[in-house]
Amino acid sequence: MARDKEKRSCGQRLAEWRAFVWDPRSRQFLGRTGTSWGLILLFYLVFYGFLAGLFALTMWVMLQSVDPHVPKYQDRLATPGMMIRPRTEGLDVTFNVTQSQTWRHYVRALHQFLEPYNDSVQAARNAACVPGRYNEQPDDSVPNYPKRACRFNRSLLGPCAGLAPADDYGYGVGQPCVLLKVNRVINFFPGRNKSINVICAAKREEDAALLGPLQLFPPNGSIDLMYFPYYGKRVHVNYTQPVVAVQFANATANMEHYIECRLNAAGLRTDDERDKFAGRVAFRLRINRD
Structure with a gap:
């Protein structure tokens, strides 16, 4: 029969949490090294930058087909309100x-x-x-x-x-x-x-x-x-x-x-x-x- 695990004290739990937030031995922050965090941030920067650029390009192309003076499509009723x-x-x-x-x-x-x-x-x-x-x-x-x-x-x-x-x-x-x-x-x-x-x-x-x-x-x-x-x-x-x-x-x-x-x-x-x-x-x- 396995022995019951020793119950950890509040101080031990706090020490483990601190080590997770910043581990001075492995120099990890929240379980990741600086290089790992940098690669993740770079990925999201490139990914969302691409989406923003694609949206801006789509809007620009659409606006080139819009006349600012007269609506392109006037599918309203023949009788005004x-x-x-x-x-x-x-x-x-x-x-x-x-x-x-x-x-x-x-x-x-x-x-x-x-x-x-x-x-x-x-x-x-x-x-x-x-x-x-x-x-x-x-x-x-x-x-x-x-x-x-x-x-x-x-x-x-x-x-x-x-x-x-x-x-x-x-x-x-x-x-x-x-x-x-x-x-x-x-x-x-x-x-x-x-x-x-x-x-x-x-x-x-x-x-x-x-x-x-x-x-x-x-x-x-x-x-x-x-x-x-x-x-x-x-x-x-x-x-x-x-x-x-x-x-x-x-x-x-x-x-x-x-x-x-x-x-x-x-x-x-x-x-x-x-x-x-x-x-x-x-x-x-x-x-x-x-």
């Missing part, structure tokens, strides 16, 4: 007329969004284009030549322009304004040379009377063809996309209203159930009064 401003969570515009803290953030967001549309800014940066036709600007043998942008003056939005510093876009009197914008699409020619506009209505016909007549600015919610095509942010530096304002001057208070706005243009489908934002946007409005 729409969105509202002020930006809200869940497309829900809800506030209480008598409680300014419930709508002040909407006013600030609209002021901030419309700052680039100030008439003075537009006059300084953009050109007075010919309305009623596309603003095509060929490169004339100079690829990606900077393009001029057409003016969209903030004053076109009427009572929804918010030109006065204290203007509250109608939120303080229960007649709020909501801005509609069409997403930018490079080389997009909507309308087939015919006028385009935005139309808004209650999603349910039985709610139309409670929502009341809507006011659109510019009149009839029109979007002029001169703002198309868009050539991309690197070339069309000062491009200011057109917006349409809708004011709810007659909406019944303390009720939920579901509104849908659509882009009305020849050749554009806005009834695709697979994409709720293709050429349209639906949002909820509730105006509370104490």
